[in-house]
Amino acid sequence: MRSLAVLALAGCLVMxxxxxxxxxxxxxxxxxxxxxxxxxxxxxxxxxxxxxxALYIYINGGAEIYHEYGFRRVVLxxxxxxxxxxxxxxxxxxxxxxxxxxxxTFKRSGKGRTVPLGNGSExxxxxxxxxxxxxxxxxxxxxxxxxxxxxxxxxxxxxxxRIRDSGAEPGLVKALPAQGLKPGSxxxxxxxxxxxxxxxxxxxxxxxxxxxxxxxxxxxxxxxILEYGSAGKSEAARDGLSGFLSGSDKFAEEDVESAGIRxxxxxxxxAVCLAGSGTRLLVAVGPERADCLDLIGRxx
Amino acid sequence: MARKxxxxxxxxxxxxxxxxxxxxxxxxxxPIGRPATGxxxxxxxxxxxxxxxxxxxxxxxxxxxxxxxRFVKKGARVALLxxxxxxxxxxxxxxxxxxxxxxxxxxxxxxxxxxLSWLTVKHWEDAGLKAVIDEExxxxxxxxxxxxxFKAVAVPGAKALPEARILTAFYEYDAFINMPVTKDHAGNKxxxxxxxxxxxxxxxxxxxxxxxxxxxxxxxxAHLEQCIVDLNKAVKPDLNVVDATEFIITxxxxxxxxxxxxxxxxxxxDRVAVDAYCAGxxxxxxxxxxxxxxxxxxxxxxxxxxxxxxxxAAA
Numbered sequence: 001m002r003s004l005a006v007l008a009l010a011g012c013l014v015m016x017x018x019x020x021x022x023x024x025x026x027x028x029x030x031x032x033x034x035x036x037x038x039x040x041x042x043x044x045x046x047x048x049x050x051x052x053x054a055l056y057i058y059i060n061g062g063a064e065i066y067h068e069y070g071f072r073r074v075v076l077x078x079x080x081x082x083x084x085x086x087x088x089x090x091x092x093x094x095x096x097x098x099x100x101x102x103x104x105t106f107k108r109s110g111k112g113r114t115v116p117l118g119n120g121s122e123x124x125x126x127x128x129x130x131x132x133x134x135x136x137x138x139x140x141x142x143x144x145x146x147x148x149x150x151x152x153x154x155x156x157x158x159x160x161x162r163i164r165d166s167g168a169e170p171g172l173v174k175a176l177p178a179q180g181l182k183p184g185s186x187x188x189x190x191x192x193x194x195x196x197x198x199x200x201x202x203x204x205x206x207x208x209x210x211x212x213x214x215x216x217x218x219x220x221x222x223x224x225i226l227e228y229g230s231a232g233k234s235e236a237a238r239d240g241l242s243g244f245l246s247g248s249d250k251f252a253e254e255d256v257e258s259a260g261i262r263x264x265x266x267x268x269x270x271a272v273c274l275a276g277s278g279t280r281l282l283v284a285v286g287p288e289r290a291d292c293l294d295l296i297g298r299x300x
Numbered sequence: 301m302a303r304k305x306x307x308x309x310x311x312x313x314x315x316x317x318x319x320x321x322x323x324x325x326x327x328x329x330x331p332i333g334r335p336a337t338g339x340x341x342x343x344x345x346x347x348x349x350x351x352x353x354x355x356x357x358x359x360x361x362x363x364x365x366x367x368x369x370r371f372v373k374k375g376a377r378v379a380l381l382x383x384x385x386x387x388x389x390x391x392x393x394x395x396x397x398x399x400x401x402x403x404x405x406x407x408x409x410x411x412x413x414x415x416l417s418w419l420t421v422k423h424w425e426d427a428g429l430k431a432v433i434d435e436e437x438x439x440x441x442x443x444x445x446x447x448x449x450f451k452a453v454a455v456p457g458a459k460a461l462p463e464a465r466i467l468t469a470f471y472e473y474d475a476f477i478n479m480p481v482t483k484d485h486a487g488n489k490x491x492x493x494x495x496x497x498x499x500x501x502x503x504x505x506x507x508x509x510x511x512x513x514x515x516x517x518x519x520x521x522a523h524l525e526q527c528i529v530d531l532n533k534a535v536k537p538d539l540n541v542v543d544a545t546e547f548i549i550t551x552x553x554x555x556x557x558x559x560x561x562x563x564x565x566x567x568x569x570d571r572v573a574v575d576a577y578c579a580g581x582x583x584x585x586x587x588x589x590x591x592x593x594x595x596x597x598x599x600x601x602x603x604x605x606x607x608x609x610x611x612x613a614a615a
Contacts, residue, residue: 060419061385061498062554064510065486088387106486109550109558126389127556140388140556192521193486200489200588 029075032091032135034158041087041151044080049073068191069103070095072134079155085141087151091159092136097167098211102188104131106197107138110184117156119167122184128152133165175225175280176215177298185216189226198224199272199285202250206241206281221286221295228279238262238276245272254289261296263289275300345609346568346577354545354565356615358400361541361567364611367408371539371569372475374409379416379473380438381499383480383491383543387426388555390548393481395428397543397565401477402436410475414439416467418449418503443467450502453534457598460523461509461530465502470535478537482544482566482578484552487521488528490589491553492575493540494600497531525590532571532600540574542566549582572601573608580605 030047048058051073055063058074072093079087094100097119104120112124118132126148128139137159141148170188189195189212192204198214199222201207209226216222228234242262245251251264251272264272271289275282277300284292349360362368372378380401382393398415405413415433417424421442424430433440443449450465470476480496488495498506509527544564551557562581568574572595576586586592586603596603 059386059554060503062486062552107551107557111558124556124558126559138556142387142389197486 029073029091029093032159032162033075033077033089034079034155034162037158037161038079038151038154040081041079041085041155042081044078044086047075047077049075065106065193066092066103068193069106070099070190071103079151081147081151083147085143085145085148085151087148087155088140088142089155089159090138090140092138094134094136097131097133097165098170098188099190100131100134100136101167101169102190102194103136104129105187106194107136108184110182112184115153115156117153117160118163120169121156123149123152128156130156130160131167132160132163133167135163135165137163170211170213172211172213172225172227175299176213176223177295179298180217180219182216182218185214187214189213189224195224198222199283201241202248203241203244205244206237206239209237209281217286217295219286219291221284221291223295223299224283224285225299226281226283228281231276231279234276234279234281237281238274241281242274245274256289256293258293261293263293265289345570345611346566346573346605348577348610348612349565349567349615350563350612351615352563353615354394354396354543354563355400357545357563357565358397358541358567359404360613360615361565362401362404362539364613365539365567365569368404368539369408371477372405372408372410375411376409376474377412377414377472378405378410378475378477379414379470380405380477381417381479381496381537382415382427382429383496383499384417384419384423384427384429386554387423388548388557390546390557390559391481391483391553391555392427393429393479393543394545395432397541397545398429398479399432399436401479401541402432402438405477406436412439412473414441414473416441416443416470417499418443418445418467419499441469443469445503447502447504450505455530455534457533458530459598460526461505463505464531464534465505466500466535467502470500475538476535478540478571480540480542481547482542482575482581483547483555484549484557486552488525488589488591490575490579490584490592492578492592493537493542493571494528494532494575494591494595497535497537498528500535501531522590525594528591529594529598529600532595533598537571538569540566540568540571542574542578544578544581547582568608570601570608572596572603573605574601576603576605576608577610 050058074092077089107129108122112122115121115123118130121130125144126141139152212226214224245264250267254263256263261275271292273284273292275296282296284295286292347361347364349357351357384392451468453464453466482492485491509524546561548555548557549560575592579586602608
């Protein structure tokens with residue numbers, strides 16, 4: 001049985017690696033799989049489970065981002081409907097609700113619509129993501145028919161009812177100025193892979209943050225807020241990053257009159273402005289430096 | 301032991317030493333390694349077939365290159381490498397594209413046509429590719445992730461990967477057609493012909509592409525990109541046929557993600573040029589994709605599409 005083999009291998013791999021979080025594991029993810037609550041949809045085949053580093057078996061070549069956020073384990077189950085519909089269900093257990101929220105923000109495109117599921121959701125043309133507590137749930141249909149979308153919602157609701165814990169968006173998200181912010185663009189960050197989805201910094205200097213958040217604005221700017229836990233670390237991060245950019249031939253430093261702000265122009269002609277703010281480093285990227293500085297001013 | 305289901309073969313080692321030894325003897329009689337250069341890239345450029353019938357689009361793209369006969373000779377054994385990483389829409393090579401390529405190879409006189417993979421049969425079933433392989437009476441050769449089934453191949457001009465470990469059975473073939481789907485990738489931003497060759501390299505060797513602290517040092521992301529380029533110095537496809545019909549542009553490479561549907565199949569021998577074209581389909585600048593830029597700088601191909609030449613036609 002493939003499932004048994006996978007579980008055995010997963011066990012071996014997990015024994016050889018320390019989990020990133022020490023939160024206790026309660027219950028089996030199998031308990032979260034709907035068994036008939038989603039009318040018209042029945043299980044198709046056996047579930048599969050992967051834990052820790054064994055995620056690389058399931059997501060070969062794409063598991064890194066899950067681990068960056070703090071992946072614990074995942075269960076997979078297919079569902080089918082009599083007319084021939086098919087839906088794939090993945091329930092990811094992350095280390096914390098913040099990690100589940102972060103992975104949710106990474107996976108959503110921001111172009112779908114919110115549905116009343118979990119602590120946050122996005123339904124797109126053929127798939128649905130929602131998060132609740134430490135769990136990120138992804139349902140994928142294999143066509144864009146209305147019946148399939150209904151199946152995504154029906155199975156999603158059944159899973160949601162089985163998840164007992166709940167969570168809230170990390171407080172750092174509120175640090176993004178609300179005016180002009182595209183809500184679907186907000187991403188909660190835990191490392192460089194996520195950060196690079198906003199802006200491909202050619203360095204790690206100054207970027208080893210504790211947590212971060214980024215968002216795009218209607219006016220064309222992107223704001224990234226990185227939390228370092230202390231003002232000293234934040235200041236060192238700003239100096240480290242700006243020092244690298246100053247020495248890079250891909251960035252040109254520009255004079256600014258605002259105290260504590262460093263401004264650069266990247267190879268694409270975009271303004272990149274850095275500013276410390278207590279324990280945080282603010283980075284604004286956009287076409288016009290003045291607009292970036294204004295955004296930083298609003299975030300400070 | 302090898303168990304056969306139809307023309308699918310699943311290769312193991314360890315308890316299956318008999319098969320391994322048999323394979324080893326066959327290799328011992330074969331030339332040492334396939335050459336790292338296949339068909340001359342000159343006068344080929346990038347060929348693009350477009351249309352709602354993805355099979356016809358694939359045929360059109362290959363025809364624009366002069367036909368499959370340029371790449372597959374009569375009696376040849378042909379290895380195919382489609383992408384079956386995930387079954388989410390837009391993350392795997394479309395069955396219609398694979399079917400078209402198999403038929404083209406057969407029409408060109410190929411004696412054997414096999415898909416090679418160290419992924420599971422479920423991957424192939426879920427993507428709908430196994431059904432195509434069975435219906436077209438091609439072969440599916442699946443290999444366990446066992447290092448004994450891979451052979452060390454020195455990388456000429458290596459900068460980060462001195463030695464690749466390629467499926468040993470790969471060297472039993474006369475022609476190799478690389479068949480990725482182009483799509484987003486969280487780490488590299490882009491997946492195309494260059495990265496798809498990791499499907500021939502051993503998973504253990506692939507993991508060395510990631511340094512232990514890759515999460516915190518962009519220099520190590522650059523290391524990953526350089527390893528991909530080095531791998532491409534060790535193995536050169538005779539032809540690349542890229543599925544750009546429908547693919548994800550977010551949440552790659554596994555998906556699900558936002559789908560783009562250009563309805564194109566892109567073919568060529570120049571991996572850099574083909575990848576540069578595909579990157580442009582979704583607004584990426586080829587020179588900003590590190591693996592494409594490094595590939596061009598290190599002689600794998602032409603990043604300037606005006607110089608490479610692009611032929612497009614409706615299917």
